[in-house]
Amino acid sequence: MATHIREERREGVAVVVVDNPPVNALSREVLEELAAAVERAADDGSITAIVLTGAGRNFIAGADISMFPRLAAGEMPPVPFQDYMNRIEQSPKPVIAAIGGAALGGGLETAMACHYRIAAAGAQLGQPEVKLGLIPGAGGTQRLPRLIGMEKAMEMCAFGEAVAAQAAAELGLVDKVVAGDVVEAAVEFARSAPPVRRTRDLREKLCDAASAESLAEIFRQSARRRMPHQKAPEAAVEAVAAAARGSFEDGLAAEARLFEACLKGEQSRALIHVFFAERATAKIPGLKAAGAPKEIRRAAVAGAGTMGSGIAMCFANAGIDVWLSDASREALERGLAGIRKQYEAAVRKGKMSGEEAERRMERIRAAEGMEGVAEADVVVEAVFEDPEVKRVVFRLIDAAAPQGALLATNTSTLDIDGIAAATKRPESVLGLHFFSPAPVMRLVEVVRGRATSDEAMAAALELAKRLKKIPVAAGNCFGFIGNRMFLPYRTQAVAIAEQGGEPDRIDAALTSWGWAMGPLAVGDLIGHDVWLMIRQEALRRGAGHIPVSAFEDELPRLGRLGQKNGFGWYRYDENRRGHPDGELIRVLREYAAARGFEQREWTVEQIRERTLLALVNEGARILDEGMALRAADIDVVFVHGFGFPGWRGGPMHWAEAAGKAKLLDRLEALYDEEGPFWKPAAWWRS
Numbered sequence: 001m002a003t004h005i006r007e008e009r010r011e012g013v014a015v016v017v018v019d020n021p022p023v024n025a026l027s028r029e030v031l032e033e034l035a036a037a038v039e040r041a042a043d044d045g046s047i048t049a050i051v052l053t054g055a056g057r058n059f060i061a062g063a064d065i066s067m068f069p070r071l072a073a074g075e076m077p078p079v080p081f082q083d084y085m086n087r088i089e090q091s092p093k094p095v096i097a098a099i100g101g102a103a104l105g106g107g108l109e110t111a112m113a114c115h116y117r118i119a120a121a122g123a124q125l126g127q128p129e130v131k132l133g134l135i136p137g138a139g140g141t142q143r144l145p146r147l148i149g150m151e152k153a154m155e156m157c158a159f160g161e162a163v164a165a166q167a168a169a170e171l172g173l174v175d176k177v178v179a180g181d182v183v184e185a186a187v188e189f190a191r192s193a194p195p196v197r198r199t200r201d202l203r204e205k206l207c208d209a210a211s212a213e214s215l216a217e218i219f220r221q222s223a224r225r226r227m228p229h230q231k232a233p234e235a236a237v238e239a240v241a242a243a244a245r246g247s248f249e250d251g252l253a254a255e256a257r258l259f260e261a262c263l264k265g266e267q268s269r270a271l272i273h274v275f276f277a278e279r280a281t282a283k284i285p286g287l288k289a290a291g292a293p294k295e296i297r298r299a300a301v302a303g304a305g306t307m308g309s310g311i312a313m314c315f316a317n318a319g320i321d322v323w324l325s326d327a328s329r330e331a332l333e334r335g336l337a338g339i340r341k342q343y344e345a346a347v348r349k350g351k352m353s354g355e356e357a358e359r360r361m362e363r364i365r366a367a368e369g370m371e372g373v374a375e376a377d378v379v380v381e382a383v384f385e386d387p388e389v390k391r392v393v394f395r396l397i398d399a400a401a402p403q404g405a406l407l408a409t410n411t412s413t414l415d416i417d418g419i420a421a422a423t424k425r426p427e428s429v430l431g432l433h434f435f436s437p438a439p440v441m442r443l444v445e446v447v448r449g450r451a452t453s454d455e456a457m458a459a460a461l462e463l464a465k466r467l468k469k470i471p472v473a474a475g476n477c478f479g480f481i482g483n484r485m486f487l488p489y490r491t492q493a494v495a496i497a498e499q500g501g502e503p504d505r506i507d508a509a510l511t512s513w514g515w516a517m518g519p520l521a522v523g524d525l526i527g528h529d530v531w532l533m534i535r536q537e538a539l540r541r542g543a544g545h546i547p548v549s550a551f552e553d554e555l556p557r558l559g560r561l562g563q564k565n566g567f568g569w570y571r572y573d574e575n576r577r578g579h580p581d582g583e584l585i586r587v588l589r590e591y592a593a594a595r596g597f598e599q600r601e602w603t604v605e606q607i608r609e610r611t612l613l614a615l616v617n618e619g620a621r622i623l624d625e626g627m628a629l630r631a632a633d634i635d636v637v638f639v640h641g642f643g644f645p646g647w648r649g650g651p652m653h654w655a656e657a658a659g660k661a662k663l664l665d666r667l668e669a670l671y672d673e674e675g676p677f678w679k680p681a682a683w684w685r686s
């Protein structure tokens with residue numbers, strides 16, 4: 001008895017609808033029911049053609065991702081994805097895919113197993129499996145090159161970017177794009193008695209094996225640059241190349257072998273963990289907000305520096321009118337000019353039309369003082385990181401903002417309760433910690449103060465969703481989740497440098513492990529004057545267990561502010577490329593000698609062990625204290641805010657995968673040798 005498939009009859013045409021909310025994902029049951037429904041319709045003498053579609057907004061968002069960890073662990077029998085697709089393609093009567101919304105992964109593979117594809121103008125088609133550490137496993141690597149050629153198929157399978165309907169039509173992936181009802185259009189097309197046309201039989205767009213190998217080599221190299229360390233992109237290239245080497249069946253066999261290898265690998269486990277973790281962060285158990293969260297129609301941002309301007313752009317990009325203000329008229333003008341420059345750059349790069357950029361610019365209005373705050377549903381303060389300045393601004397916001405407005409501070413270090421206390425409504429105050437550059441970075445830490453109400457939290461989570469951000473709830477401790485953990489991690493990197501480590505080797509030990517940037521280079525990027533402030537604030541707020549990275553505190557005094565003035569741990573050239581700096585090493589060694597620091601050799605493994613254990617142990621303390629809701633939230637913070645490799649799943653997932661007991665042994669050894677900083681948190685034994 002089919003439960004995920006609906007069937008309708010429209011005068012000789014069977015319409016088979018995959019109806020598996022929320023996104024029509026294909027579990028084994030759905031696949032079985034779908035193939036059986038197509039076969040049944042094909043056997044029915046009163047039917048001349050079959051239209052296959054999805055219920056709701058999407059066609060099919062792919063295989064049900066939640067089954068992959070179980071498949072990898074052998075906890076369920078293998079799913080013959082390719083066979084289900086072959087059964088659909090085998091139909092003796094024409095099968096037409098009517099594609100609205102997303103046709104991704106197994107969804108696109110289903111569409112390609114159909115004989116024709118008709119798409120709604122807003123449809124998106126793609127093979128995003130690599131983003132989950134996988135490759136297409138239902139024949140996609142063999143059918144896609146037959147429809148759009150080897151080169152484009154390699155690109156889509158190796159990098160996972162989807163294409164919009166019109167572009168798909170130009171590539172030959174869909175036969176027709178329609179503006180109106182896509183199912184209606186497909187039924188009408190079905191009535192024109194199109195001949196059965198199986199993708200597997202097409203060969204014109206395949207090249208010879210030697211050309212396929214040359215193309216594959218180009219894509220392998222570009223995969224190593226664009227998605228370094230990841231195995232799936234190269235496996236996807238390999239599988240597509242196999243289409244040119246032998247028969248369709250040979251290609252399917254190669255795809256199955258490569259898919260299986262990716263499925264069993266650590267990288268797909270980690271990336272799938274991140275996929276679900278990202279979607280779980282906004283679910284806060286026990287949050288009791290009465291009614292729907294307040295709708296945000298207008299916003300105000302106080303402070304037009306880099307962060308404030310970027311946050312104003314986030315609102316404008318989401319279609320929300322926003323007032324931007326600053327105490328200084330000059331700073332406001334500078335902020336607005338900077339925003340305009342960014343939109344113009346987006347137009348130049350073809351990312352946005354000129355009209356769209358103008359529309360967004362018009363949504364951002366310059367405000368005098370607290371003008372605009374009186375009409376705002378949310379006010380975000382992004383002024384100078386000084387508690388007294390922030391309290392003054394919050395008093396003004398409190399006096400001007402309507403009751404029920406959400407009052408947020410973008411502080412990255414300060415105590416939310418201290419700021420909330422400047423208002424008469426601390427229940428409406430919370431932290432919205434955006435990351436820089438705000439329009440690009442998807443992470444937002446939503447920091448709950450002592451008095452923050454459930455309603456305010458719910459409204460902030462809803463707002464983040466509208467802004468297309470990933471909100472992570474954090475407690476009001478120093479540095480919240482991200483900066484708090486980054487502090488001991490970086491402090492260890494500095495300590496290694498003080499004890500004989502070469503800065504570039506320290507950074508390389510971590511970038512070669514997968515981090516986007518080394519910890520010392522990050523210090524240069526953020527600026528050592530800013531780091532000094534962060535560290536001092538952290539110390540004031542209870543980070544006493546983290547040793548002070550003394551030499552780094554010297555850097556601003558030595559005029560080494562980082563990239564902004566060309567000198568930090570590295571010397572920067574005019575292209576902002578860092579080079580090892582002999583003068584820095586000389587000062588560093590002098591500094592260490594004056595304090596009697598032992599100098600030693602450091603292996604890559606030792607560098608990684610100390611920095612990573614310091615990072616995870618601070619995460620563990622955060623969990624012990626309830627400052628993060630779940631380990632997976634911490635993983636999302638690091639993958640989306642700090643350049644931690646997603647294919648390692650985030651720091652807490654990495655520790656679990658590497659073996660908590662083994663890491664705990666190392667941590668205890670360091671604790672015995674070096675004392676309290678390394679004291680293992682309770683989480684390690686949980």
Ligand code: 3HC
Pocket residue numbers: 022023025058061062063064065066081102104105106107109128129132134135136137138140276279280
């Ligand atoms: N399997 C299982 N659950 C899925 C899913 C999938 N393929 N795609 C989405 N979901 C779930 C999400 O977890 C979420 O669940 P929740 O409400 O309980 O948190 C819900 O569907 C809605 O998802 P989003 O919040 O992401 O909704 P959006 O509307 O923002 O986006 C989407 C919709 C564009 C379809 C997006 O969900 C997406 O990109 N999904 C993943 C697509 C994908 O990677 N497909 C490939 C799967 S692997 C495969 O097909 C292998 C094959 O080759 C054999």
